[in-house]
Amino acid sequence: MNKLQMIYEQAKQRTANGQVASYIPALAAANGDLFAVSLLSAEHEIELGDCTETFTLQSVVKVISFMVAANYHGIEEIMHYVDVEPTGDSFNSIVRLESHNNKPFNPMINAGAITIASLLPGETMFEKVKSVTTFLEQIIGKKVHINNEVYFSEYQSADYNRAIAYILQANGFLKSDVEEALQVYLQLCSISVDVSDLAKLAFYFATNGKESEAICNKGVINIAKALMITCGMYNASGKFAAFIGLPAKSGVSGAIIAVVRNGEIEQLQGPIGIGIYGPAIDQVGNSVAGIEFLMHLSKEYDLFCL
Known part of the structure; x- marks a missing residue:
């Protein structure tokens, strides 16, 4: 088992510490044990866990x-x-x-x-x-x-x-x-999306849109990433920026996108997009397993970018 797989397995255990969003009846039916991660670079994609599941962006x-x-x-x-x-x-x-x-x-x-x-x-x-x-x-x-x-x-x-x-x-x-x-x-x-779609979205930000056709002004992309740093993780955004240090955006479905401008994770190098789905969320609204995964990923692979 490589280091990335170990980080995933440790984070998955945290699903027991969260609850699915109950104030939206359709989201309350989600399986809180699910946890999926997709990491995408220009040449490779790594998928871990329940990656065939679909969910909503929120x-x-x-x-x-x-x-x-x-x-x-x-x-x-x-x-x-x-x-x-x-x-x-x-x-x-x-x-x-x-x-x-x-x-x-x-x-x-x-x-x-x-x-x-x-x-x-x-x-x-x-x-x-x-x-x-x-x-x-x-x-x-x-x-x-x-x-x-x-x-x-x-x-x-x-x-x-x-x-x-x-x-x-x-x-x-x-x-x-x-x-x-x-x-x-x-x-x-x-x-409705899957975790691979989230990784592609995060990769778009990681490359400042360079890997897609020019569909958005670069200045707008930069402001969007700044908003993800300062406001993207609900009212836990400050702690996320301080201890994980990646532009990110979460949703109460358990979805998270996280942006690595330049890093190295196993065979992935350069800009990397990370998509996460873990419907067991904390009181703020963030995936408990997703936060745990990103915390250890950033530390072990030296991804902190601020």
């Missing part, structure tokens, strides 16, 4: 929708609606919106992502969703679809997100009506 999609909106409108215009500052509040916090009449602190929290959903190119809900799925398909090289079971489950339990959207509308930060912004946001969260 908050991982926030970084993609931000890039699509920013690439279309320009960063200056986006900044009128969403800031790029980190916050220690939970991802679905409503406090700062109400008490300060502020625009959302960043696109990685729900308030920011719902605002971004309203800013996506297109006149209809379908066109806005399509702008993101098309962008994602160009990166991972295959068609994607919406998991309607998860989408309807999220939509039926979206009271808190709907409250956020109404405050955003009242404060002038939505560019569509509440239901359209909410439906776009929840459909994007419900895009």
